[in-house]
Amino acid sequence: MPGRKDYTATDPIGQRVWDTVSGSPLGNLWDFQKVSPLLVFKKTLNSLMDDNLVSRAAELGFYFLFALFPTLVSASAILGLAAKKAPQIYERLLAYLTLVVPASAYDLVIKTFQQTTAASSGGKLTLGLVAALWSASVGFSAMQDGMNAVYKTRETRPYWKARGSAILVTVLLSVLVSLNLGVLLGGDILARKVWDHMQRHDLAMAIVVLLHIVQWIVASALLLVQFSTIYYYAPDLKAKCWQWLTPGAMLGLLGWVGASLGLKAYLHFFNSYSVTYGSLGAVIVLLTWFYISGLMLLVGAEINSEIQAAVVERQLRLNGELLRGAETTVPDL
DSSP: OOSSSSTTTOOOOHHHHHHHHSSSSSSTTOOOTTTOHHHHHHHHHHHHHTHHHHHHHHHHHHHHHHHHHHHHHHHHHHTTTTTTTTHHHHHHGGGGGGGOOOOOOOOOOOHHHHHHHTSSHHHHHHHTHHHHHHHHHHHHHHHHHHHHHHHTTOOOOOHHHHHHHHHHHHHHHHHHHHHHHHHHHHHHHHHHHHHHOOOOOOHHHHHHEEEHHHHHHHHHHHHHHHHHHHHHHOOOSSSSOSOOOOOOHHHHHHHHHHHHHHHHHHHHHOOHHHHGGGGHHHHHHHHHHHHHHHHHHHHHHHHHHHHHHHHHHHHHHHHHOTTOOGGGSSSOO
């Protein structure tokens, strides 16, 4: 399925707009430059269907599941270079996934992780790191295809370059995820030590609250960096501009957290899925959570791309650079 919609014959304006988006990215996506947010919202909804993001999210969900355990083993192996008890440490870090992952899905993840690490020595894990990273990079390769569809561009990078980029970004994302979980673990450990060793409980309580606030601010910032990393490296654009915080990243993150908590609450109160799926119930739940994660990633990228497209379209119209006779088809922005 091609990632780029061919506008040449049917919509030369669209062709010009997306070529400009690819070659001249906006430096600040928060500056709508008098483009109506309602128009961006409408364009995003239309593009969700035009770009087939619902189906692409299902594809991402499958590849995320395929890449999950090699990624965890890889991250544990990397941590093992610095810590002898890496699997036990990483298991404590993974416990924080219970904040957003449904209980049955988390149980499946941690059980499989324990079995995998128990069956492999540290040396085997290190030697198998390259193969594990290759498998894990499949998930990011699927994200590359999805992001190209969002930006209406084709993949022009050579296979070795696209896959090499996927492997390197997978390593970076694994480190960021581990660091994020480490911030949560370290914050809790530090808060517990402050509470246990300070005699003035009123002061200890204030410090503990402050530590938890800082902990969640840092964790949220790292999550946003992960979204921004994917949005920067995944699409094959002619020119790129790094941005720490974009509307798409923020709304995608909020949507992901809200949808994850909603799924977790739903399964807590309506846990009859095991009656329907039996022992496959946990796998179905994990796939559903991955589907939600993939969809929110794509929606965030779609928001960013439609902001840029709307601004570029307005600029081209105002500068009189659109094709002659086609201006009447351009909506007022």
